[in-house]
Every structure is written in structure tokens, then in C-alpha cells.
Amino acid sequence: MTTLTINPSHIPPLAGKTALLTGGSSEITLSTALLLAEKGCSKVVILDPEHKESLMAAESNSDPSIPACMTFLKVDVRKWKELKNAVEGLKEVDYAFYVPGPERVLFEVGGEGDDYDGDGDDGVGMDWATEVRAVGNFVRVCWGVMARSQGAAGAKGKKDGKGKGGGVVVCVPGGVGGYMACHVLPPGGMPGEGVMDGCAGSAILGMIRSLRTVTIQDGVTINGVALGPIVSSASSLVPPTTPLPPLTPGIQLEPLPIKTADEVALALVFSATATQKRKVDVYGKEKDSDIFSTNEEDRKWNGRVILTAGTSPMKYTEVEEGLADLRGWWLGRENVKMVRMQQAVGDFRPFEVDHRWEF
Template identity: 30%
Template sequence: MTTLNINKDQIPNLDGKVAIVTGGASGIGLAAVKLLLEKNATVHIMDIADPDEEDWEDWPRLHVHKVDVRVWIDLSDAFAKIDVVDYVFANAGLGGLDDDLLVDNLDKTGRLKEPKYLELDTNIRGVFNTNNITINGVAAGATVSKMLPYEFAVPLIKGGIGINTAESTGLALVYSAVASQKRRVEVHGRESVEKLKVPGRWNGRIILALGDRYREIEEVLADTREIWFGKQFCKWTIMQQVATDFRGSEGSATDSQAE
């Protein structure tokens, strides 16, 4: 795994850039919003609540849309109001289990009512809805936010357990959208191994954030796949990818990764 040293100075000036943050009214999302605004981006929050800051209405370049990410038409209408979008962060999510899943509720006839599945609809359907319009995502670990109030995090911190802050995780979130990579994580299908060496925008990577430390985990998983997946399974997988790669010829079958 590659250790990442991430700080605010690595985030470039985002003047003229437009970002959308779902669930940007609190926690990690709000921390990302603040950082984006600090870097001069125009930011659109899509949330069912107002930002957890008293003076948010005075923040320049901030637009707040009352949107429930579970409702496709509301999300689609909100995106349609924004002409150009550079970054989208599918951050909206609910933590823990809804009491509705743990308590038996009965209807008027005395029959068990179907649970509302708020977490599933928000954390899965809401993300899929957002990704269908555009793409980026985040899955938080133990992070001081509404999901883990500070008073509950204090004993963990005193015990030496790395606890994320909304700010440290928000920094990783924004970094993932603006960072560059010296190489790709892996090639696919008929692409030759030489395609690995192509630099470009950060893509196909995941940042693991623990406390104020960061690691990128996808590159080493791809590079060591033969060890944990097995050479024969790697070979079969590549053969399947080559056979179903209909993007056009990135090279003949003989000079692809399947050789």
C-alpha cells in the first residue's frame, strides 16, 4: 500500500470549477464543502437539511438545494438546474440501523408492516441514483460526525484508536477528485501492459483514512493479484476480459495482456 501525505496545500485553486456534494449539510460532506469553497470553487449542496452552520447563507459561491437523493425526479431536476459540473461527490448516507428494522410495527389490520428501509434507500439507491447522473463516492469509517458524536469518540481517542474527523476525511474526498497519478491502477481487456505507464487524473483508486493518516490501497491489490487470486484465475479472468472487450482494438490479441 502507498502512504499518502495529504494536506490542503495539495488542493489547487479551483476558481471557475463547479462541485456538487450530496449530503453536504453536515459531517464529511460539509467539511468537503468548506474546503472546496476555500479553494474558490462554486459548490452546490444537495441535502434534505440546511447546513449545520448558522452563517451558511453568507458564504459566497454556495448554493443549497433541498433534495432527497432517494427520489430520482428531485435529484434529476436539481442537476438539470446546473449547467456545468466538474466534480460530484456522492456523499449522502445514513449510519446505524433504523429502529423501524428492529421493531415490529403493525398496520390497522394487525398484520406486520414492511420496514421503510431508509438506510438501504439512502446508502445504496441514493448513491446509485447519483452515480447514474455522474460519479464519485465515499464510504466513511469511524468518523466524528452525526453518526459518531464527539462525546462517544473521546474514549476511543484516549485509547489510542485512530478516529477520523470530518475535516480529515473531507480533505481525502476532495483530494481524490483533483489528484494526478503517475500510472494507472491496472489495464483491462485488450489493452497492452504498456498502458499501465500512462499518467493522468486519479482514477480507480480508494483512499483508506484512519485518523489523520492516509493510504491508497487499489494499486498494490492489483499488482499482487497473482499472489492472492492465483495465476490460473488471473489468466482466465484476463482471457474473459479480452474476449468481451468491445471498445475497439487497443492492440491485437497477441500484444494484449492475455499473451
């Protein structure tokens, strides 16, 4: 695993860029939007299903704490038509961030109570599947806009007529729950919440791994940020570490390290704008040596997930590269070989040179 130290100086200038965020007025969304504005984005659009109408029109925005580049659109990202119309209406998106909003459903499991399915609901599966579907729809429509947009310079000089690309970053629900079981997410977690968030998180991690070799063909990167425990950036009431209640009489866990929304915002914007010396992994007809490809698109930070849990401010962990490097140990080398053969048979991506798959 790769330990990262991220601070605002690692974020490049973003003058002329357009950023799109979900999550409404959540702490993480607002912190990310303010960071993007500080770095020079010309337009920062926040999709919010419940925001006050007075803040949705730039001309009526008199709040000095909200930068002029920031606008709000009343959109429920769980509704496909609303999401599609809003994103495609922007014509051009450079960076897109999916952040769960404060209105998202908290999950409860176990079938307790008389109304478990009394209203015809599909049990707990309905809730976490909705979260995964919303993420998939968001990635789909943003990818399409980024792949088609030409920017101010148009398609001049582009032999294939592709768009200018962009970056999509997803907050992975449940954070570490996508990698390790975490049934309650303190502080403020509810029994069962982490179980369903872990289900959603695992599905979204699989989405990132599956799409990272495909979206990049259009110049579009996809990355994730797996959230550890978070405290409000604006709160002076909550200490930097939060003690947990004893699980058993006489046993007390150490204080739990937590990060602020501002620190999570750094991880999100870094994921969208960073570069890499190597790809996370090779796929299909690519050779092992192609992991260090000099292709321009391969230098974009892509297919990676930052885990925000950590004991030090500004310290993070990138997880996917280490998992990929150790795949032969945990999946089995013979199995890896067979899967690579299967990938090569179905790998119809265009290559600049004729790749002959080999081990």
C-alpha cells in the same frame, strides 16, 4: 498499500469550477464545501432534503460563515426524479461528491421485535439496497452531465465532441467494513449498523472497480473514500482519541484513533483532483505495459479508494492499487489469466492503436 500524506497544499486551485455535494448539513459535507470554496470554486451546490428555506436562495443568505459561492438545493437524492432534475439543471458539474447525510437510516439486524416485517418492509435488505441505489443513481446522472458538458470553450478542438469530463467521489459506507467485517462502528455505532453498512460498502467498492475502466473513456474519474471513525471538526468536547468500553471484564482496548471531518474533506477533494503516475490496473485488451500509459486521461487519479483510518493526522492509505498488484496471489494466477482472456473478448472500448491481447 500506499501511504499518503495529504494537506491543503496538495489541492490545486479550482477557480471557475463547479462542485456538487450531497449530505446536506452533515459535518463532512460542510467541511468539504468550505475547502472547495477556499480553493476558488465559483459554485458549490449542496443537495439537502431538509435545509432551511432561508439558506437556499443566495440573495437571502446573510450568514457570513457561508461563502457566497455556496448554495443549497432542497433535493432528496434517494428520489431519482428529484436528483436527475437538480443535477441536469446545473448544466455543468466538474466535481461531484456523494456523502451520506445525517438523515440516513441506521440499521438493525437479527429479526428481533414484533415489527420486523409487520409493516410490509423488506427486512434489512431494503435499507442498504436503497443506499446503494442512491449512489448508483448519483454516479449515473453526474457521469452523464460531465460527459456532455463542454464548458466555456465549447467543443472546439475536440475531434470526438466529448464533454470536458470531471470527477465523482463516493464516501463508501461502513468504511473499513467494505474490506473487513466491522459490526459496530464506534464511537456512536449501534449493534448491527456496521453489518449493513459493510454490505453497502462492498457493493459500492464493486461499483467503483467496475466503472473505473468505463467512465474514464468520457474523461470522468470515479474514486472512493472509505471512512474510519470520525469526530466533529467543531467539537472541543470529544478528545482526539476515544476510549472503548471493555469487551470482556479485565480487557481494555487501546484508545481508537479518529479523524475529523476536515481531514475527511481533504481526502475527498484530493481524490477528485489528484494525478497519478500509473493506473490502478489494466483491463481487457490492454497490455501490462499500458498500466503506465501516457494518455492524458490515464494520468487522472481514477478507480482508487482512500481509507481514512490511521493513527496520524493527515495520514491516509490508498487501498486499490495494492489489491490489484497482489491479485495473482489471492485470486490465483491461472484464474487471473482466464479472466483477462474473458475481458479481452468483450472489450469493445476504442483504442488509438490495435491492441493484441497477450500474456
